[in-house]
Amino acid sequence: MGHSRSCEVAVIGAGAAGLVAGRELRREGHKVVVFEKGESVGGTWVYSSSVESDQLGLDPCRKIVHSSLYQSLRVNTPRECMGFFDYPFVPRPSNKERDSRRFPEHTEVLLYLQDFAREFELMGLLRFGTEVFDVHLVDEGRWMVRSRKVRMDGCDDSVADESEVFDAIVVCNGHYTEPRIAEIPGIERWPGKQIHSHNYRVPEPFQDQVVVLIGSSASALDISRDICAFAKEVHLSSRSAPDKQPMSKQPGYDNMWLHSMIERAHADGTVAFRDGSTVRADIILHCTGYKYNFPFLKVNGVVTVDDNRVGPLYKHIFPPLLAPSLSFIGLPCRVLPFPLFEMQSKWVASVLSGRLALPSQEEMMMDVESFYSKLDAAGLPKRYTHAMLDYQSDYLDELATVCGHPAMEEWRKQMSDMTLKNIRSRPDSYRDEWDDHSLVLQAYEDFHRYCKSL
Structure with a gap:
């Protein structure tokens, strides 16, 4: 099937996705506008030392800080795995200010994305300082996008709204801004301070505090080790710790313990765990993830968010009743994000141009329902719908086949799997001690084939 049309497409968000x-989209011949609320590319990779006034993120009227980065963050995936397929994330030895480590700090990722935008001349597509606040269908299946300029000077003077019509919407607004909070019985009477990791930046405010940290994600591991150098005690509460197993001191740390889940918080300041232990805590730090949120999208319930399941979506991208004019890039988590964004984008662009076709609405809906049934049969709650840890390779290979793109490299799959194992077994050293040198050599052999300039 050849190219049959060029669409006017609005992309919402100028992060990696x-x-x-x-x-x-531009490669496929479409006319593209990328709306970005901030003043630069990078999305969640743009660090801000600012935190929100409501550090739990529950107040809907709070001024939202988009970034969830903490100052010490280093990536938890090797740079060889992270990069886009045809633009590898390789060190820049000619620039002494760049971080050449395999697991670099967050500023290096932002610089990589800035390099990517310049290399492919994307800046002309971007409309910075522009907030999209309303997207809805109008006549003939097109989309009205209403936006307004964001005042960066703190002034509250009103700015005129702008309305434009597009053939298609691609949602890329990220999912690390709206916090998910653990439900703790008795928390309303507990007198201590609560924070979500979205508002964690540096460890110094935790000096001499007793901290209960909820979660076991990579960021929870990082933050617990960040604050233990300052806190009096750090108590980790994890779903993975059996309820009947006594609390245990973490190897290599004198002031860090692992507990089961929290049973209850009490008015006297204590926190009780299911393992029977009790701690008098000053702070509860929620490293409990995020909610998907699309406040601008008005589609009359055709797409909903139910316990963090965005749906119904065919292959995590297309809502069957609105495909292909509405799509979502980057919803899956526990993945290699940049390669996944790239492959999803290739598919969306090709479908919009008519070069590739989607199944019928009925077939797409049947596929979605079959997928949901498999999750139910496996006992997985809805909140894990987009968590792809065990099948991201199959998913990417499926998209690659549809798009006529080579499958994800075997070295990338093996390197990713090995890193996940190392995170679990060596959380303190996996970034600086590795044993996958043969895979690194394979990666750079491929990089030289992709990019002759390397």
């Missing part, structure tokens, strides 16, 4: 979506 929005940038590669813009590139792939």
Whole structure:
């Protein structure tokens, strides 16, 4: 099937997903505008020392800080795995200010995305300082996008709204802004301070505090080790710790313990765990993830968010009743994000141009329902719908086949799997001690084939 049309497409968000979506859409011949509320590319990779006034993120009227980065963050995936397929995330030895480590700090990722935007001349597609606040269908299946300029000077003077019509919407607004909070019985009477990791930046405010940290994700591991150098005690509460197993001191730390889940918080300041232990805590730090949130999208319930399941979506991208004019890039988690964004974007761009076709609405809905049934049969709650840890390779290979793109490299799959195992077994050293040198050599052999300039 050849190219049959060029669409006017609005991409919402200029993080990694929005940038590669813009590139792939333009490559396919579409006219693209990328709306970005901030003043630069990078999305969640733009660090801000600011935190929200409500550090739990529950107040809907709070001024939202988009970034969830903490100052010490280093990536938890090797740079060889992270990069886009045809633009590897390789060190820049000619620039002494760049971080050349395999697991670099967050600023290096932002610089990589800035390099990507310049390399592929994407800046002309971007409309910075522009907030999209309303997206809805109008006549003939097109979309009205209403936006307004964001005042960066703190002034509250009103700014005129702008309305534009597009053929298609690609949602790339990220999912690390709206916090999910653990439900703790008795918390309303507990007198201590609560924070979500979205508002964690540096460890110094935890000096001499007794901290209960909820969660076992990579960021929870990082933050617990960050604050233990300052806190009096750090108590980790994890779903993975059996309820009947006594609390245990973490190897290598004198002031860090692992507990089961929290049973209850009490008015006297204590926190009781299911393992029977009790701690008098000053702070509860929620490292409990995020909610998907699309406040601008008005589709009359055709797409909903139910316990963090965005749906119904065909292959995590297309709502069957609104496909292909509405799509989502970057919803899956526990993945190699940039390669996944790229492959999803290739598919969306090709479908919009008519070069590839989607199944019928009925077939797409049947596929979604079959997928949900498999999750139910496996006992997985809805909140894990987009968690792909065990099948991301199959998913990416499926998209690659549809798009006529080579499958994900075997070295990338093996390197990713090995890193996950190392995170679990060596959380303190996996970034600086590794044993996958043969895979690194394979990666750079491929990089030289992809990019002759390397």
